[in-house]
Amino acid sequence: MTVADPRPRIASGPGGSGVVAGVRCQACAEPVAYAWPACPACGGPIAPAEFGPGGVVWSATVVRIPVAGRTPPYALAYVDLDDGPRVLAHVPGGAAPAVGTRVRLRADAPGGDPQVEVAP
């Protein structure tokens, strides 16, 4: 059974980094990480927009239980992209970055997952 991949689409950004190819509301300016047909905040019209590559870790954790198709432990972070939406991303290395850490989206999105690394 095939399902459409719902994850954010990662496009190439500056300096080998990645950006999220999403949309922005033309009525309320809400940034959205997904190519949805209307604004989730107000229902207004949207236009394509790119967010990142830079952002700040809002929170993070390490998942240590078995999850289908994944090998624990793996680190996840909610990242507030600069002037963009909060997106869920994997963090390589198995450790959770501290809240407030500056990170950068990678262009390669291994396995289709958004992935961030600590900003150089």
Add this chain to the structure above:
Amino acid sequence: MNPAVHGVGTSHFGRRPGTDLVSLAWDAVSDALADAGGGPVDAVWVGTVFAPAGVAQRVLRAMGITGIPVVTVENACASGTTAFAEACEAVRTGRYGRVLALGIEQMSAAFDGAITPERTDPEGATGLALPALYAMAATRYLHDGAVTREQLAAVAVKNHAHALHNPQAQYAGRYTVEEVLASRMIADPLTLLQCCPTSDGAAAAVVAASSGGVREVGVRGIALRSGAPWGRRSPHVWGHDVVRDTAADAYAAAGLHAATDVDVAEVHDAFTIGEIVTTEALGLAAPGEGGKAAGTGVTTLGGTHPVNPSGGLLSRGHPLGATGLAQVAEIVRQLRGDAGGRQVDGARIGLVETMGGGVSALDGNACVVAVLEAP
């Protein structure tokens, strides 16, 4: 018509693989109907999340409840309370006279361990298991100095101790904060004893117009909402705002002046951080004080604002669709003075809150808050 709960029933909660869902449902429905004095119902709302299609009619026909309107609802962990809210509204508006609300779930038939993240959802497809979603809130609270690890653990200590007095709880025990923190890490900083177990179970309530009976528990106000978009637009962690806003609706409907008028509450504690955030969102604790309330015994039985005397989802168990009606059953028993060793003395106003989530970008799929009043 003012709706009132005339009867409640619950199965034992626990891992019951191989048990027919019909027998779990029968335990709850037969108890609820007997508690309500017997007799037929005019309609049934059934809350379930992972049960197979047709489950409502499959279990109800086995107990002779056929040929009437049966509606199945799914609202994640709030499915049972959604069924209850619809039953109350059907009675309030006069659409039906006597309505059964039933919650059923057999998690052991659906998953080997934790719930598999939904692969059609962006964050589910990215590997965000539900414990990780709550862990994100806990990490943020710790960073902000709004809670300590010991206060998180205190919620688990409290609710497992409460469940010692609940014979229908999945498990119970006298744990120490140290034991909770030393249990296996699930998603940092949440350890195993801070996460609800995988559960099977059923719970039911019979709702009809209030007639002043001495065992009727009045539904003073009830509200249901889905979550608004959540992200950097909110200063709060995931799951806070939808509870705050739903509670405001319910308090207004109930004419409740302050949350602190609530004598006993059953709230959504699938993970320890959930109870802390929820008690703040409900106004039972001041912002940033939910952890302290758990750590100092304010929310313990015998404290000034007892929360989850049944043991909560953490210890009573969390069969998703059944949970909300198990919470309703607990509050009804508390307000009747029938709660035995876990009775909150003199409880007059009770509160039920359930919040379910997992849909990316939303502050929860659904929240239900109900304010109930003693006979």
